[in-house]
Amino acid sequence: MKIVFLDRYTVANVDTSVFGLLGEYSEYDYTYPDQLIDRCKGADVVITNKVYFGEDEMKQLPDLRLICIAATGMNNVDLEAAKEHNIAVKNVVNYSTSSVAEHTFALLLELYKAIPHYDAYVKDGSYSKSGRFFYPGPVFHEIHGKKWGIIGMGNIGKKVAAIATAFGAEVVYYSTSGRNMDAGYPAIALDELMSTCDIITIHAPLNDATRNLIDLKALNLMKPTAYIINVGRGGIVDEAALATVLNNDAIAGAALDVYSEEPLSADSPLLKLNNPDKIVLTPHIAWASYEARNALVQKIVVNIKETFNV
Known part of the structure; x- marks a missing residue:
C-alpha cells in the first residue's frame, strides 16, 4: 500500500511514522496544485487537510482508493466525483472537541478579565512603582450569572454548554441545522439569542444556512x-x-479563531480597529492542541485499517 500525506505541516510536531507501518509512506510539508498529481501517482491512500481534490485530480489518479481528510470538514473534496471514481473518503470527528471548547474559554477570559492589560501593567514595572497592592484598572467581569448563547449545538457546542454551566452561566442555544438539539438547555430563536445574551459563542459549520448568518x-x-x-x-x-460595530462601541468585544479568508488578509478591517483591545485574534488554532493532533493521526490510521481490512 502506498500512502501520501500532502500537507503534513498541519499536524506539526506529532509523530507520523505510524503511517510507515501500514505501507510505503511519503509526506510533504505542503503541496501546491501543480505538484499534486506527481506526488500522488500510484498512491492507494492520500491524506489531506486542506489540499483540494476534485474531478480533474481524481481522473488522473486511477490507483487512488481512499482519501483521508485530516479534519472534520470535507469541503476540500468533491464527494460526488469521489463516488463516481469509486474512491472512499473518510474524515475524522470528535478528535478536537475538548481543544476547541477550552480555546473558547481562553479567548473569552482574555477579553472578559482584561488579562493583556493587567499582564502588561505588571511586566512594564507600573505595578512595582505604584506603591499599592491593588490597581483599579479596566473593568472586568464574572461569567457566573451571565446569559450565554451558543450558536451550533453539536459536540463542541454541548461541551461548551457544560463548561459554561459549571461557571454558573445560564445557557441557551440556537441550532443552525434544527437537528442538533439538547433537552438540557432552552432552544431559542437567533434574534432572541443575539439580543438577550451577554456572551455569544459560535460552533457551527459553514454551509448555505450559516454563511454570513451573523451580519450587521x-x-x-x-x-x-x-x-x-x-x-x-x-x-x-x-x-x-x-469591525463596524466594534468601532462604534455597539458591542463590548469579540474574539475570532477562524476567518472568511485564511490566512487573514493584512488589509482586514479587524486589524485596523480604533481600539484593538476590543478584539482577540488567533490563527485557526482552536482545534490544534497537541493531544487533538495526536488523536487525529491515530484516527486516520484507524480509517485506513478499516478501509483495507488490515
Whole structure:
C-alpha cells in the first residue's frame, strides 16, 4: 500500500511514522496544485487537510482508493466525483472537541478579565512603582450569572454548554441545522439569542444556512455590554460588519479563531480597529492542541485499517 500525506505541516510536531507501518509512506510539508498529481501517482491512500481534490485530480489518479481528510470538514473534496471514481473518503470527528471548547474559554477570559492589560501593567514595572497592592484598572467581569448563547449545538457546542454551566452561566442555544438539539438547555430563536445574551459563542459549520448568518443586522441586536466569539468557521460572521460595530462601541468585544479568508488578509478591517483591545485574534488554532493532533493521526490510521481490512 502506498500512502501520501500532502500537507503534513498541519499536524506539526506529532509523530507520523505510524503511517510507515501500514505501507510505503511519503509526506510533504505542503503541496501546491501543480505538484499534486506527481506526488500522488500510484498512491492507494492520500491524506489531506486542506489540499483540494476534485474531478480533474481524481481522473488522473486511477490507483487512488481512499482519501483521508485530516479534519472534520470535507469541503476540500468533491464527494460526488469521489463516488463516481469509486474512491472512499473518510474524515475524522470528535478528535478536537475538548481543544476547541477550552480555546473558547481562553479567548473569552482574555477579553472578559482584561488579562493583556493587567499582564502588561505588571511586566512594564507600573505595578512595582505604584506603591499599592491593588490597581483599579479596566473593568472586568464574572461569567457566573451571565446569559450565554451558543450558536451550533453539536459536540463542541454541548461541551461548551457544560463548561459554561459549571461557571454558573445560564445557557441557551440556537441550532443552525434544527437537528442538533439538547433537552438540557432552552432552544431559542437567533434574534432572541443575539439580543438577550451577554456572551455569544459560535460552533457551527459553514454551509448555505450559516454563511454570513451573523451580519450587521444580527450584530446590531447585541447588547453594548455583550461579547461574541467565533471558533466555528470563517464566513459565518461578516467581518466588516463586526469591525463596524466594534468601532462604534455597539458591542463590548469579540474574539475570532477562524476567518472568511485564511490566512487573514493584512488589509482586514479587524486589524485596523480604533481600539484593538476590543478584539482577540488567533490563527485557526482552536482545534490544534497537541493531544487533538495526536488523536487525529491515530484516527486516520484507524480509517485506513478499516478501509483495507488490515
